[in-house]
Amino acid sequence: MRRITLYSVGVAALGAAALAALVAWPVGRTPEPIALEGNADRGAYLARASGCIACHSNFEEGGAPLAGGAPLETRFGTFYPPNLTTDPDHGIGDWTAESFAMAVRQGIGPDGEPYYPSFPYTFYADFTDQEIADLWAAFRTVPPVAEPSPEHAVGFPFDQRWGLKLWRAVFFHDPLTEPVAGRSEEWNRGRELVRGAAHCGACHTPRNVAGGRDLGALFSGNANLPGGSKAPSIRPGELVENGWTVASLAYALQTGVTPSGDAFGGSMAEVVREGTRFLSASDREAVALYLLDDEAAAHERTADVAGEGSGDTRMD
Structure with a gap:
């Protein structure tokens, strides 16, 4: 019995020490001075x-x-x-x-x-x-x-x-926004926006029990958004099947009007109203071009699942 008690105390002490170390574990790194003049x-x-x-x-x-x-x-x-x-x-x-x-x-x-x-x-x-x-x-x-x-x-x-x-x-995965060699400037701009600033995958990708994105199902939709709303798949196949083209998707990002004549609702309506309608026509078209590129999408998903660039890579 004494051995069991000592073992339990030891395990508890190790657990407490591990928790203390985790709480004290510093994350991030102080960035270099931002000396550039902003616009x-x-x-x-x-x-x-x-x-x-x-x-x-x-x-x-x-x-x-x-x-x-x-x-x-x-x-x-x-x-x-x-x-x-x-x-x-x-x-x-x-x-x-x-x-x-x-x-x-x-x-x-x-x-x-x-x-x-x-x-x-x-x-x-x-x-x-x-x-x-x-x-x-x-x-x-x-x-x-x-x-x-x-x-x-x-x-x-x-x-x-x-x-x-x-x-x-x-x-905390690298968003993989860097230009891809051999792709057009417009396609790479779309990639930068979709994977970076516009963070389309935040809503249009399902999440696991811990709230992390399921990169194996990138852009396949999410039925459990905050407030009980849903986001559909924005993979190329589903977009085409639902009547989307580069022109109609770019237009919808400006107006909120879909190919069927309906209008976006919920959080997507807000995204258009406060965000994408202010983008340049060329940027909206770049986003649409990237999302509708079926050949590239398969390669992109493979890169995500393989974990290329996963981890806390940007720390300055």
Whole structure:
């Protein structure tokens, strides 16, 4: 009995030590100084493409732009997009360009704590220093709103942020936005937007029990979006089967009108209203061209499943 007791105590001590080590385990890395001059117009365009305004503005409730978004109800709890205005107390007014870069590319706050993946930072990991500088210049023009965002309503064990360190180790994949040799400039631009800023896979890819994307089913649709909505498959075969062409998809990203004459509803309507309609015609066409390329899609899925670039690759 004494041996069993000592064994139990030892196991408990090791478990406690492992937990303490995990809690203390630092994630992320302080970025190099962002010394480039940003262009606010380019940054505003990228912010629209990235869904910042759509997510962090609760216009339906009369909220100010970027003062905090509508709640996202998930099976893990309810998440509240925070205030991103220049208010120093409730927004990001006291941040630096470097802390902003760390948040956007790494999903790490100024306090060193990881953000929940309801913030799709994993798709922004390849943003360049110039893009970060442009975004930062744009956000610095946002009027301050002295309104705090509600705390996330997340129960145990998901309220333990140290657990996000394990999540990141498994599911923080390189978004694979880099140009592919032999492909056209337009196709590569579409790839960059779909896999990066526009983060199409965040909604149109199913997720596992841990909330990680199932890369083997990339773009095949998701029946369990926040709030109970659904996102259809945007794989080339299904798009063509449903009557989509490059022209009609580009048009829908501008107007929200589908080939059948219907209109997007739910979160996709918001994406168009606050995001894709502001994109240039060439960018909307690039997105459509990339998504409808059936031959390339098979290769892309193979690359994702193989784990090319998986892991916390962008840390500066």
